[in-house]
Amino acid sequence: MTNVPTHLFNQPFDSLDDFADAISEHLHCPVTIEDSNHQLLAYSSHEDETDAARISTIIGRRVPERVINRFWKDGVIPTLNKSDEPLVIPTINEIGLGNRVAISIRKNEEVLGYIWVLEVGRSLTNQDLADLKIAALKARNQLLQLNLQTKRKERNDQELLWQMMTGDVSDQTSIKSHLQRLGLKHNHALAIMVFSFESITKAQYRQLTYATKTLQRIDILIQTLDENEFILLVSPNSVTDFDMEAREFIHTFSEQVKERFQLSILAAGCSYPKESFDDVKTSYKEARTVIQLKQLFKRELHKSFFYHELGVFRYIDILKRSNETKELATNHAIQKLQAYDQEHRANLLETLEAVLDREDNMAEAAKLLHCHVNTLNYRLKRIKEITLIDIKDPVQKIGIYLDMKLFRNGK
Structure with a gap:
């Protein structure tokens, strides 16, 4: 094999899209770049030849859930998360996926994102795979910068959520504008979900965040952590169907974090959807009450997720006091x-x-x-x-x- 050119991709790029185009031009294949939660960051232009999975990713700005689930089932994502070597992925017709090569972009053990190369009309050579490793190294600094921006934004989002949950809400217009930037649709309601764990490390928090961002069943606006509790501010797709929607999300989320990350949820609680920002404080209290009582009465309340489902147990604390x-x-x-x-x-x-x-x-x-x-x-x-x-x-x-x-x- 010829020596790998160390100057490859050394020129400055105005954007990640330009960088994706450069990789694509070098490898003669369409390229996409994702963050660690499979949100689309950049993609190269492509000719008429592509596949359904790539088109869906570009249109939705994230990898479809069915594709992510199949990659976990087939061991693709676990392999990428443990290695900095390119991985060849054969065609999977059931999810509209053509031949691909993927590589993780990482800093030490932390995965920052992924580069995906769709093999159109050719297969990547050993030299191409070596060049793809260089591309992943070059992308690291750009994704580190994006990560810093994302973390600053998340801190601002989390501060807003805590203000709402503690009742420190004054500027309704500002809150509405902030939430709309996060994806809140006009006049949509808000609800709080709380998941309790034995403990949560920083690495596990990233895993929980990954699970929420890749589960495309409900709009999650903000997530935060309070000691051993993982808290979500969600916007229901339908207030009337939220009960079923929330149960499906809780069930699937619980299964995925246990199967993929060996994390067991001790209890899960959810509030009713409410339209006023002032009611988020009440929503948080409802969800936490469910959590607390479920931990006291595990057998009796293991199927309960909403406050009204607690029945007479809602009055236990009042009676005790x-x-x-x-x-x-x-x-x-x-x-x-x-x-x-x-x-x-x-x-x-x-x-x-x-x-x-x-x-x-x-x-x-x-x-x-x-x-x-x-x-x-x-x-x-x-x-x-x-x-x-x-x-x-x-x-x-x-x-x-x-x-x-x-x-x-x-x-």
């Missing part, structure tokens, strides 16, 4: 069952809670308790004999249910 409740909270029925269980090594208290949790579905409760339905019926009869509680009475049922949860939470 009430001095009067503290004085009156002793439920003698619970005390009797607890004493009976201790004396007879039984589990009547657990049985009652299981039946209440399963909304009187005896088959499900029996399955949870690993016993036969007949055994469960016998236990319920014994519970009624000991406590005189009638769980068919809605007043008694709600009361014992709340007292049971306060009892469990207070242990």
